[in-house]
Amino acid sequence: MKQNNNIKPNLVPPITTVKHALDYKKTLQTIEPNVQFLMSLYLHPDITPETVIEAKQAGITGIKSYPHGVTTNSGSGVVSYEQFYPVFEEMERQDMVLNLHGEVPSSQDSDITVLNAEEAFLPTLLDLHKRFPKLRIILEHCTTSAAIEAVKQCGPTVAATLTAHHLFLIVDDWAGDPHCFCKPVAKLPSDRRALLKTAVSGSPKFFLGTDSAPHPAISKRGDKVAAGVFTQPHAVSYVIDALQMGVESGVLTAGDVTKEKLENFLSGYGRAFYRVENPGNERIVLRSPASAVEDILTTQDGKIEVVPFRKGKMTWDVQWVK
Numbered sequence: 001m002k003q004n005n006n007i008k009p010n011l012v013p014p015i016t017t018v019k020h021a022l023d024y025k026k027t028l029q030t031i032e033p034n035v036q037f038l039m040s041l042y043l044h045p046d047i048t049p050e051t052v053i054e055a056k057q058a059g060i061t062g063i064k065s066y067p068h069g070v071t072t073n074s075g076s077g078v079v080s081y082e083q084f085y086p087v088f089e090e091m092e093r094q095d096m097v098l099n100l101h102g103e104v105p106s107s108q109d110s111d112i113t114v115l116n117a118e119e120a121f122l123p124t125l126l127d128l129h130k131r132f133p134k135l136r137i138i139l140e141h142c143t144t145s146a147a148i149e150a151v152k153q154c155g156p157t158v159a160a161t162l163t164a165h166h167l168f169l170i171v172d173d174w175a176g177d178p179h180c181f182c183k184p185v186a187k188l189p190s191d192r193r194a195l196l197k198t199a200v201s202g203s204p205k206f207f208l209g210t211d212s213a214p215h216p217a218i219s220k221r222g223d224k225v226a227a228g229v230f231t232q233p234h235a236v237s238y239v240i241d242a243l244q245m246g247v248e249s250g251v252l253t254a255g256d257v258t259k260e261k262l263e264n265f266l267s268g269y270g271r272a273f274y275r276v277e278n279p280g281n282e283r284i285v286l287r288s289p290a291s292a293v294e295d296i297l298t299t300q301d302g303k304i305e306v307v308p309f310r311k312g313k314m315t316w317d318v319q320w321v322k
Contacts, residue, residue: 006038006099006209006274009064014042018054021182028074038274040064040099043078049090061274062136063087070103070117070183075198081124088128093133097274100125102139102147103184114185115171118143122150129154136273141211143184145194146299151205159210159273162195165229167242178220179307182213183227196246199239199265200256207270210235217296217305229310236266236284237316238309287317 014025021039023314028037041047041055043065068079078084091098100293102125103117103243112120125139131145139151139160151160169186198206212235220226231238240254240262246252271278295311298304 002240005035006061007040007210009040009042010066014044015043016038016042018060021055021060022058023037023288023289036276038276042066043084043087045083047084047087049086052087052090052094052096056094056096060096062099063091064099064100064101064140067103067105067121070101080297084130085131088132088135090248092132095136097136097138098128098280099138099140100128100182102142104287114183115187118184119143119146119238122146125150125158126153129158133157138209138273140209141182141208142195143187144191148194148198156205159205159207159269161207161211161270163176163209163211163229164197164231164235164238164242167192167195167199167239168245168310171278172185178225179309180229180305181220181225182211182229193251196251197256198244200243200258200261202261202264204264204269204272207268208235208239208266209270211279216304216306220307229309230306231270232313233297233308234310234318236318237286239266240286240316241310282322284321285321287319290314290316 007024010023015021018041021041025037025039038061041051041063043063047063065078081117088098089129091299102121104112104120104124106112106114106117125137128135129137133155134157137158139147141288142148142151142160142161147160151158165180165182169180170189170192171186173181174182174185180186183296195233210231212230212232213226214230214232215226243252243257247254247257266284291314293308293310293313294317295307297306297308
């Protein structure tokens with residue numbers, strides 16, 4: 001988040017107008033004026049081709065799709081993509097980005113659950129790419145080897161993000177820990193291995209997207225916990241930790257993890273896909289010894305507490321230098 005941050009539009013109410021997006025951007029800039037916030041709209045029936053044109057002129061980067069009911073604040077999400085084909089056509093003309101939360105809603109009749117919802121969505125990704133081959137599409141927060149392979153099948157206008165936490169997690173982790181529960185849920189060890197290998201593959205189609213969600217600690221406890229993992233304070237460190245663990249477990253070799261691949265995965269490839277210029281005035285330096293992740297973070301007024309991912313675990317110290 002030091003220089004650029006892609007902002008999720010699933011607020012309450014969702015960001016479906018250009019004015020709402022710009023007002024939210026103004027609020028964010030008062031908090032952190034040195035960050036370039038990449039704003040997006042929430043795909044919703046209120047979004048029209050005319051909205052797309054207005055958004056492009058206002059500097060909004062793209063539109064994000066949330067399938068109905070699959071994740072936090074997705075109650076206004078997409079049921080069918082066909083009604084949005086005119087919107088996608090205009091996005092293609094305006095060279096905007098379509099960000100996809102790649103899952104389908106759970107269905108007992110179709111035998112769909114959180115464990116196979118991502119894989120069931122992949123035919124939709126391939127169909128959208130076929131219909132709109134020039135539309136820049138990002139399949140966000142991939143969790144399966146099947147998703148990785150689907151993105152590889154697509155042309156250069158389709159990319160995908162990997163999160164720091166999915167480089168660590170498998171299903172057993174979130175099944176017993178609400179602070180590891182997110183959507184899409186982490187899957188099998190074989191999927192995690194695929195993600196780790198992809199992160200250091202050197203392919204420009206794959207880059208870091210943190211999907212960090214600072215849910216209040218109280219919302220991560222109880223009968224129905226909020227979906228989301230808070231990684232933002234240590235996102236870069238987590239990636240390094242995960243890759244280091246990958247080397248130690250034999251999934252990766254030390255030679256797989258190069259400075260060039262790290263720079264591109266962490267920032268270069270994403271910046272290129274979004275066509276954001278690199279100011280080039282700051283760099284990341286990892287410092288040793290490592291320090292422990294905070295057990296809990298509290299807002300200045302003391303009213304909200306958030307539990308970071310891997311609380312209490314040792315992680316690298318990161319410094320920004322000019």
